């Protein structure tokens with residue numbers, strides 16, 4: 001018998017006894033203290049694949065240049081249908097992911113019979129854990145509002161926004177509001193209501209004071225640029241980015257109690273509605289840029305940080321290949337596109353021609369019922385593997401945080 005084998009045999013009892021001890025007195029995995037929940041609105045798997053293929057193309061290689069979240073160790077599949085439709089809207093999907101219950105399309109934080117549902121953000125907040133809600137679109141839009149508001153119709157922008165100052169959540173950031181003073185501009189101004197509830201409102205990153213701000217903070221675009229953040233492709237230097245806002249949120253919320261941050265890349269969906277391939281690619285790359293900030297935080301607190309990245313639904317039904325296309329995309333055709341296409345019918349022909357030339361086949365300008373991917377890393381991430389429903393996500397987030405659903 002060779003010496004190495006003898007040594008190995010001698011070690012066998014040790015190995016097994018080690019295993020026994022490990023399983024008997026297994027140290028409980030740490031609960032997730034710092035939680036990042038990233039939602040790429042409308043970000044279907046095919047768009048992620050297109051983005052990664054495009055990034056490889058830009059590097060001059062065939063294949064994929066993986067986005068950071070694609071490298072996360074745990075992945076799963078999420079079904080997205082709503083209570084009344086095969087194809088969900090962002091309101092019903094947002095409600096499913098914030099409350100753990102299905103509702104009808106267009107409803108926020110309520111079940112199909114308009115019974116009020118509770119977002120996990122409130123359950124988390126009652127544990128004295130600070131909450132931050134971030135979006136690149138206005139904060140009264142479907143996804144962010146599902147995490148603080150309840151309303152029977154997602155288009156009740158003002159009625160939804162009125163509930164934001166009442167939430168008491170420590171951080172809001174992103175686009176402002178569709179109707180800050182109501183549709184007829186005769187209602188109390190939401191920004192004033194926020195100030196009355198103790199929010200410090202900062203407009204533009206340059207106006208963010210040095211050091212920690214006491215109390216609640218809201219970060220918006222600089223004055224004169226209220227509303228959603230521009231697309232990454234159209235951005236100027238002064239514009240606020242999702243990455244900036246996530247960074248500010250961490251700075252503001254980080255403390256002994258941990259935090260929960262929901263951050264939405266809201267305009268991936270808008271670009272996909274337009275079938276605007278290059279704008280969608282840059283929007284997804286930008287979304288990954290914000291996730292990088294969370295990932296850097298995770299590297300500092302790997303045992304206590306959970307990052308989840310998913311989507312509320314696929315938009316556009318992108319087909320990576322067309323009936324009469326070749327086996328290779330012509331991605332060079334997208335390169336000259338340096339600004340987003342206008343979201344109107346005048347752009348339709350130009351967009352269709354460009355996609356055909358590129359070899360991409362978008363099937364719809366609406367949403368689809370395709371499953372979306374959930375990517376995760378860190379404390380409790382093993383809960384997010386395999387096939388699940390969107391209503392499972394908030395339940396599992398609370399489990400990872402050791403909070404009762």
Ligand SMILES: [Zn+2]
Pocket residue numbers: 042090269270273315367
């Ligand atoms: Zn949409």
